[in-house]
Each structure stands twice: as C-alpha cells, then as structure tokens.
Amino acid sequence: MKKGFSLPLWVAGASRSALKKLVGFPFDNYELIKIPxxxxxxxxxxxxxxLIKGDSHALGISFAKSGLDLDITQNLEIWTIASLEKISLNNLVQRNPINIIAGSGVGIKExxxxxxxxxxxxxxLYDNLLDIIPEGFNLNLEIIFPNGEFLAERTSNKSFGIVDGxxxxxxxxETYSSASPDQLEEAKTELAKLIKNDFKGKVVFVIGENGLNLAKTCNVKLPIIKVGNWLGPLIVDAAIKKVKxxxxxxxxxxxIKLAGGIFHTHNHIADGRIEILVYLAVQENLPPELIVNLSTLNTLEDALLVLERFNQYIAEKLFHNLSNTIEKRSFAYVNRYVKTDMKIAAILFDRKRQIRWSGTNGNDYISYFK
Incomplete structure (x- = not known):
C-alpha cells in the first residue's frame, strides 16, 4: 500500500537543501530526512x-512524488526560500527558531x-533544520507552490476555510491511496484489533483527515477509525464482526453520496451530490424554481447557502432529512449482504467545521461531539 512519500517530506527536503546552501554546504541531489x-x-x-537576492537567501526546489496516480500533489513543484535573521541581544523573549511563511500557492486559514x-x-521541519541553523540566528522559511493556487481549485480546501492554495x-x-483496496484492508485490520480489546460495541468511522481532526478536537470518548472511500464494504465488515x-x-x-446509494465515495468513482440533493428537494415538495436553481450549482455548500437564503427552516429540515436518508440507505445496503440489526448513525459538519445535522440514530450521539 505504501506508494511513495507524503508532501511534507518533499517540503522538508527542499528546505534542508536550501538552508545547507545558505550556510555554505555543497549541493547534493538528495537529502536524508529524519522521521519524527x-x-x-x-x-x-x-x-x-x-543562492538568490545577493546571496542573502537560498532557493531549494523539489518535485513531490507521492506515487499515487490520483493524488493532486503528484509531481507538484515545491520552492523553499531560506534566509537567516540575527537574534537581537536586546530581545529577551525569542520567537520560534523557525518562522514558517506561506508563500504563493500555499494554503492559509481564512x-x-x-x-x-x-x-x-x-x-x-524542526527535526531536519534545527541542527543546521547557526547559533545566534533564526530561520525564515518561505514555502511556495508555483501551481498551488490553481490546483487548490480542484480540492475541497475552501469548504474547510483554507484559501489561496x-x-x-x-x-x-508514507502516502496512502484512499481509493486503494489496500486502504480498506488496513481499516478492517484496525477494526479487528479494536474489537479484541475492551470494546463496548460502538465505533466512529471518520471520513478523511478533516473529520479525524475535528473528532479529536471534540475529544470524542469513543474509539475512532479513520476510513477512506470504501465505506460500504467497511460498514458490512463491522456488521459481520457484530459491532452494535x-x-x-x-x-x-x-x-451525502451514501444517501444516493454510492458507497465508494471517491470523486473519480462517482459524484452525484447535487443530483441527490435535488431528489431530496423534490421529496420535500420545494418550489420548482428553487429546485431548478439547485440543479445548476456546482457544490453542495453553494446549494446550502441558496437554501438558507430562501428559508432557514426548510434548509435545516432538508439536511436533517439527508442525514436520515444516509442512515436508512446505509442500513439497507448492509442488509443486502448480511442480516443485522446494527445501528448506523450519521453526524454531519459543514464547511466551517460546525457540527450541524444528525439522523434519528445520530441524535443519540451528537452530544459526544460537542
């Protein structure tokens, strides 16, 4: 399953090379990066x-090689610009020895x-740069992705308040493909290990890195497994393992894809998000002109904003219905393969990482996430 190395390693490699050049080391076409x-x-x-800017700065360049065909950072060009700043003897409170700066194409929090x-x-970065910074100096490290802003338009970064790259x-x-069958096997293995311990019958499947980060921020008191896009088979596996x-x-x-019966959620497999929402809007008997408007939108977040402007109550009702539909379609999907009474609960958050909606079963657990 290990296909290559993640973006931070290539950033660290270019950064270390730039800093070494700045302090007088000869150039090597590789860097050995220590893993924390x-x-x-x-x-x-x-x-x-x-060396650039009159030899006061050094520029290092690398190209990310994640090894994953569907990874947007595969072959991403990375620039890092290193410069040293002398520590003032009059400054009793020193800042961090490494000042990491978001340059062009690198995302910032909105x-x-x-x-x-x-x-x-x-x-x-700290583990691989601190030993090179000369005594009495801090390091300014600017990271630039020349094509980053363009590529970010193909991600959901803006949905999570990350802009500019x-x-x-x-x-x-190591890099892992969330669309790879190996990723499913790893999640199954993690679930099997979890059940062998003092397992109480309940488990949280978090979708992606943002879901995992938010669940940890909420300090959820339930076991958590980060899953990729193979949601359907993993839920079936949970039922087979007698998860409650x-x-x-x-x-x-x-x-939302689960509400439309799409149980492998990678965008390269299927999308259908707006179409699913339009179907649910028809079920709610929303005005035809509103439904037509929804059908022309590109993102679910845009659709939510349109609905909220139309009527806040209707928007909330529709998305709670969406949460219920996720639970019902998931339960029906699992019972196509194994007869079970396992409960499936859905809890959803929005682009601002606000936990907003839950299905009937999710209502029993939403307090765990607040």
Whole structure:
C-alpha cells in the first residue's frame, strides 16, 4: 500500500537543501530526512538549489512524488526560500527558531491567515533544520507552490476555510491511496484489533483527515477509525464482526453520496451530490424554481447557502432529512449482504467545521461531539 512519500517530506527536503546552501554546504541531489519519533531516514531527491537576492537567501526546489496516480500533489513543484535573521541581544523573549511563511500557492486559514500546516509537517521541519541553523540566528522559511493556487481549485480546501492554495497536512511519511483496496484492508485490520480489546460495541468511522481532526478536537470518548472511500464494504465488515453501532462522522459533501446509494465515495468513482440533493428537494415538495436553481450549482455548500437564503427552516429540515436518508440507505445496503440489526448513525459538519445535522440514530450521539 505504501506508494511513495507524503508532501511534507518533499517540503522538508527542499528546505534542508536550501538552508545547507545558505550556510555554505555543497549541493547534493538528495537529502536524508529524519522521521519524527522513528529511527529511520528517507532519501528525498532534490531538483536544484541556488543562492538568490545577493546571496542573502537560498532557493531549494523539489518535485513531490507521492506515487499515487490520483493524488493532486503528484509531481507538484515545491520552492523553499531560506534566509537567516540575527537574534537581537536586546530581545529577551525569542520567537520560534523557525518562522514558517506561506508563500504563493500555499494554503492559509481564512479566519486567521495562518499557514495551513500539520503538526507532523512542523515537527519534520524542526527535526531536519534545527541542527543546521547557526547559533545566534533564526530561520525564515518561505514555502511556495508555483501551481498551488490553481490546483487548490480542484480540492475541497475552501469548504474547510483554507484559501489561496494547497495545505501541507500530511500526517505520516508514507502516502496512502484512499481509493486503494489496500486502504480498506488496513481499516478492517484496525477494526479487528479494536474489537479484541475492551470494546463496548460502538465505533466512529471518520471520513478523511478533516473529520479525524475535528473528532479529536471534540475529544470524542469513543474509539475512532479513520476510513477512506470504501465505506460500504467497511460498514458490512463491522456488521459481520457484530459491532452494535457505527457512527458515520464526516463532511456533508462526502456523506451525502451514501444517501444516493454510492458507497465508494471517491470523486473519480462517482459524484452525484447535487443530483441527490435535488431528489431530496423534490421529496420535500420545494418550489420548482428553487429546485431548478439547485440543479445548476456546482457544490453542495453553494446549494446550502441558496437554501438558507430562501428559508432557514426548510434548509435545516432538508439536511436533517439527508442525514436520515444516509442512515436508512446505509442500513439497507448492509442488509443486502448480511442480516443485522446494527445501528448506523450519521453526524454531519459543514464547511466551517460546525457540527450541524444528525439522523434519528445520530441524535443519540451528537452530544459526544460537542
């Protein structure tokens, strides 16, 4: 299942190469990157490095090679610009030794303008750069993705309040395909290990990295398994393993597919989100002109905004109906393969990471997420 290395490693490689050039080391066409909390190094290829701005800065360039055909960061060009800033003797309170700057094409959080970077990526940079920074200096590190802003339009970043480019959110060294059958097997294995321990019969399946992060922020007191796009087969596996309740926790733009009977949720397999919402709007007898308007939209978030402007109550009712439909269609899907009374609960959050809706079963657990 390991196909290549995640984006943070290529950023760290270009950064280390740039900093080494800045302090006088000769150029190597690779860097050995230390992995936090692991006793191993990974060899990362460097495309080029050079001094710029009168030799006061150094530019390192690498190309991400995740090894995943459907990964938007595959072959992404990465620039890192390193410069040193002398620590003032009069400044008693020193800032972080590495100032990570979001350059062109790198995503920032819409509300705070902070760079969108995972803790793993930060640790990786610190572990691989601190030993090179000369004593008495801090490092300014600007990260640039020349094609990042364009590529970000093909992601759901804006749905999570990330603007201006691609985020650096890898949480491990290796890359994994959420569409790969191996990803399903890993989730099954994790579920099997969970059941062997002091398992109470309830498990949360979180959809994607954003779902996992939000669930951890909520400090959910239930076991959590991050799942990819093979939701249907994994829910069936849970029923076979006699799990009592599966709680599906995710972004509305992902979980809505289950309401339409799409149980492999990768966009390259099927989309249909607007079509599903239009069907539910017809079931609710919404005005024809509103339904036609919904059918012309590109994203579920745009549709929600249109519905809320039309009537807040109707919008809430429709999305609660969506949550119920997710539960019902999922239960029917599982019972096509194994007869079970396992409960399936759906809890959905919106683009602002606000937990908004739940189905009938989800109502019993939504308090766990607040």
């Amino acid at each position: 909390n692991e006793k191993k190094e990974i060899k990362i290829e460097i495309h080029s490095v050079g 509300n705070t303008s902070e760079i969108c970077i995972s803790n793993f990526a930060k640790e990786l 691609l985020s650096i959110i890898g949480t491990s060294a 309740t599966v709680i599906l926790f995710g972004y509305h733009g992902k979980l």
